[in-house]
Amino acid sequence: MVSLSYVDEDYAVPLEQEREMRMRGRLSNIRTATALATPFDGAGIDRAGxxxxxxxxxxxxxxxxxxxxxxxxxxxxxxxxxDIVLSTCLEQAGGRLAVIAATGTYGTARSIALTQRAQQLGADGLLVTVPYYSKPTKAGVANHLRSIADATHLPIIIDDDPQRTVIEGGATLLSALMDVENIVGIRHGAGRLLAFVHLDPVLRRRYHHYCGDEVDVPAFLACGGHGVVSPAGNLFPFLLAAMGRGFPGASARFAQQMAALLLATGGQWDASAIKAAGAILWGSADAVRLPLVGIDAEMRDALQRLLASHEAPVEECRSPVVA
Structure with missing residues (x-):
């Protein structure tokens, strides 16, 4: 028998469904989310990190x-x-922030399996990419995402990054999925600012729109974007949070930080560069897995000079961390 949150038979809601309803509402209120780097150690996942x-x-x-x-x-x-990554994050977060699992791949069956496992473990929501490599038609992409959404009650944010997938989702995809209630948002990838700005107002209102390109964040938010999903939060989470709350000057400060970091890394902005900067700031693990390799000595020196400077654009990151 399903446990109920209260006993009025006309309005009783199963506890699991009630939780999912709360989480969906909570996910819709997210304005800042960090794409979290996974720390590795000799045994695999660095759970302490x-x-x-x-x-x-x-x-x-x-x-x-x-x-x-x-x-x-x-x-x-x-x-x-x-499983270790998701379970560890959920346990440590303890409801203090939403933990969203990326479960999309280029195959629908595999994506559904990952999605259902994430739901089973208690994920608060899902990030599902437009399929990469397989190069489906737009109808295929829509059916792929619809099938994943049908397999879960969790809220879904679409990850639309044509530079990685070689497929443009955009307005056509969003229009095709208007009736899928648990697809609640979209992360716009690099170079998608104009596509967002020119979206039909109906599509602007139907979904929450997140910027996934650090260079475009100030303009994206100024043009009505809902929020930011960014790996930059690994390095300056306090500023990311301030920007999401609309603190004066936060967007400009964010742009300055990103410009300095991109200059120091020669435009490289991947897990290797992010982990290297994190190691300098926090002493965290910087190991990556192939096909990625660690940054070279020249780039590491440039980051070291930048982050050690009194004018370092990420000095706010040095705030204390909860033990």
Whole structure:
């Protein structure tokens, strides 16, 4: 027999369904989410490092984290490791922020399996990419996402990044999925600012729109974007949270930080560069898995000079971390 949250037979809601309803509402209120880097140690997943990273996000006031996406090197994780990452983050977060699992792949059946496992483990929501590599038609992409949504009650944010997928989702895709209630948002990838600005007002209102391109964040928010999903939160979560809350000057400060970091890394902005900067700031693990390799000595020196400077654009990151 299903446990009920209260006993009025006309209005009783199963506890699990009630939780999912709350989480969907909570996910819709997310304005900032960090695409979390996955720390590795000699044994696999560095659980202690992962717990510290979650505490840092909570202390900063970030609304949520994305786990096991590209920044989290999800493509290199075994199913058991994905379980460890998601379970550890959920346990450490303890409801203090939303934990969103990236479960999309280029195959529908595999994506559904990952989605259902994430739901089973208690994920608060899902980030599902437009299929990459397989190059489906637009109808195929829509059916792929619809099938995943039908397999879960969790809220879904679409990850639309044509630079990675070589497929443009955009307005056509959003229009095709208007009736799928648990597809609640979209993360717009690099170079998608104009596509967002020119969206039909109906589509602007129907979905929550998140910027996934750090360079475009100030303009994206100024043009009515709902929020930001960014790996930059690994390095300056306090500023990311401040920007999401509309603090004066936060967007400009964010742009300055990103410009300095991109200059120091020669435009490289992947898990290797993010982890290297994190190691300098926090002493966290910087190991990556193939096909990624660690940054070279020249880039590491540039980051070291930048982050050690009194004018370092990420000095706010040095705030204390919850033990």
């Amino acid at each position: 992962l717990m510290t990273a979650i505490d840092r996000q909570v202390l900063a006031g970030v609304d949520g984290v994305i786990v096991c996406d590209v920044t989290g090197e999800g493509y290199s994780l075994t199913d058991a490791e994905r």
